[in-house]
Amino acid sequence: MSEENPANAVNDTNETEPSDNIGVVRRERFSGGPARGFLSSLAADERIFAADIAVDRAHVIMLIEQDIIDAATGESILTALDSVETAGHDELPDGEDVHEAIETAVIDRVGPAGGKMHTARSRNDEVATCIRYRLRSDLLQAIDATLELKKILLEAGKVHTETIMPGYTHLQPAQPITVGHWLCSYAAGIERDTARLLDAYDRVNTSPLGAAAFAGTPFEIDRERTATLLGFDDVLENTIDAVAARDSLIETLSALAAHAITLSGMAEDLIIFANKGYVKLADQYASTSSIMPQKVNPDTLELVRAVAGDVTGELTGLLTTLKGLPRAYNRDLQRATPHVWGAIDDTTETTAIIGGAIKTAQWADEALESAAGDGFSTATGIADALAMAGIPFRTAHEVLAVATDRAGNETPTVETLNHAAEDILGESLFTYVDQDTIIDILDPVMNVSTRDSRGGPATAAVTATIEMYENNHTTQTTAHETRRNKITSANALLDQEVQEYV
Secondary structure, eight states, rough: OOOOOOTTTOOTTTOOOTTTOTTTTTTTTTOOHHHHHHHOOGGGGGGGGHHHHHHHHHHHHHHHHTTTSOOHHHHHHHHHHHHHHHHHGGGOOOOOHHHHHHHHHHHHHHHHHGGGGGOOOOOHHHHHHHHHHHHHHHHHHHEEEEEEEEHHHHHHHHTTTTOEEEEETTTEEEEEEEEHHHHHHHHHHHHHHHHHHHHHHHHHHHHOOTTTTOOOOSOOOOOOHHHHTTSSSEEEEEEEEHHOHHHHHHHHHHHHHHHHHHHHHHHEEEEEEHTTTTTOGGGGGGGGOSOTTTOOOOOHHHHHHHHHHHHHHHHHHHHHTTOOOOOSSSGGGGGGGHHHHHHHHHHHHHHHHHHHHHHHHHEEEHHHHHHHGGTTTHHHHHHHHHHTTHHHHHHHHOHHHHHHHHHHHOOOOOHHHHHHHHHHHOGGGGSOOOOOHHHHHHHHHHHHHOOOTTTTTTHHHHHHHHHHHHHHHHHHHHHHHHHHHHHHHHHHHHHHHHHHOO
């Protein structure tokens, strides 16, 4: 993925064919020395091999249609590209990068005229186009994984709208909630992650092709035509920006990092819940100790947690590589894109892994309900009841704080609560809230049922939340399918146009 050879030169059909293992760009110039391997990205470029073939085909078809090269030459180049594609990346000749190697392979097959495939373009706009072409497909796979995970979370949430569990802040028992409520909290995060990835896709899916080295070309090219053949939504207007811009990589990797952190939080919660005996992971998402056979370790989720560190590290690496680069193309960019490839592969796989863990998890309903009232987690409910009766909330808060102190590590009895109220309010607790209501609020199940505000843990509220998220899920699924279908249609169009000449 290196810098351009002369961008707008039409290869001389009388030039000498390249000798074995000498690329068409450098020839004998700069062909030796220890830096050659350091400069080469050919091995890493295997990922964009298919993208480069597609970009080459679209560019050649446009050159034919614009009468920049004749149809016979274009046909021979397109036929050679078919042969190169069939042979595969491993059979490419040596080269600085996949773009040079493919061009060399074409010239080896059809002679010097094969070099006309590079007319009116540079490796600068070529590689930028190939990166975007491949990255958008990877983004669709990542989005597909997030959509599937959200579906799993919502399906599990439906099953557990009434499964009471302790809710935590600062890892301390805080208020009782439901498993469905907890699952919806991550469905919300995954929905935003998906939205960010869809937004990133739309900015990735623009074509740099035709910008040449960075200053355009005197040839009468049709940039919109190649964009259409390749399924891009638009072209990047300014030719300097087209070859230099890598902010779409930053945006993509930032969205992946945000998503990886969502997954890490979910993994951490599940690890803690497993430690407390609240959830049991299926065997395929856990392992045993090599020496302690009684142990079941949630180590798959520990790796999920670790991936977030890898992805944020890749983001830092990318930002550091791009910081301070002058316009337009710089060889540093060769080191930028691999940060994204590793991150998107790891995050997509991790999304599927944690989805499988959630789907197969067994929740310990009785243990969860038993722990839901720990730490007097129903206290806020009583304070709210007093506030509803007209007591300032801060005064009600003081009543409950005094009762908590007097009860030690236990949930205060109704009598203890009443004595605290008498001391703080100067009158009985039951002046404001009847005893049966207090007893109900102290019960975690009844306590949760009162928290029916929008987005809350009560069964009706969770059910409504799930319904909303399902509607949003349908919208995002449609957006995903629309983008995928456009690529599929463009691939079919490109194949059809190639068949006109091959």
